[in-house]
Amino acid sequence: MVSFGLSETRHAVTPSSTLYLLDLIGVVVFAVSGALVAGRKSMDLLGVVIIAVVTAIGGGTIRDVLLDRSPIFWIENTTYLLVIITAAAFTTVYTRYQKPPLKALLIADALGLALFTLSGAQIAQEAGLPWISVVLMGAITGAAGGVIRDVLCAEVPLILRRDIYATAALAGGGLYVLLQAMSVADLTATLAGMATVVALRFSAILWGWRLPVFRLRDDA
DSSP states (O other): OOBTTBOOOOOOOOTTSHHHHHHHHHHHHHHHHHHHHHHHTTOOHHHHHHHHHHHHHHHHHHHHHHTTOSSOHHHHOTHHHHHHHHHHHHHHHHHHHSOOOTTHHHHHHHHHHHHHHHHHHHHHHHTTOOHHHHHHHHHHHHHHHHHHHHHHTTOOOGGGSSBSSHHHHHHHHHHHHHHHHTTOOHHHHHHHHHHHHHHHHHHHHHHOOBOOOOOOOTTO
């Protein structure tokens, strides 16, 4: 478990671990999110794949660079790329015959944010980082891919708008770390953190929850 300022030895990450499964599920969801955005921008098939890739592994790549993890996870394990390409192709075919449900993009993005935030936090945890770094690495893993996607698609990134996005990732990662410090079971803490991220994002999507805006008067 995590202690505030102290770290303990973590279990090794193996292909059968919960961490690996979370990563793959998050990759699928974010790849779908990226493919939907590319479709809205009327990109060709290569553009769809590129946007799906950067959305799905952009945050994890930045995390690995910051943590000096070598080789970067998707270079070592090309299963990630195969999963992304498959998810993007499925999304392209599906949307050709079926219209995506209303707000499917934001819902897929919310699920990906939750999955990646917690998997990123667990990786930072296993690296023995202090609790605040665990929370930040979780947020970077969850949100950075979406930022790269939005920039490439000429949209204002969600984290720079009033939407509760990075805030949701920070809240979910923070709750996960807190529950771990209270010796709550790892699975319970993980699910609670993910539920917090999803709940905050869905609240922002469905009921328009927003962060306060800071404005200066023109004469200030």
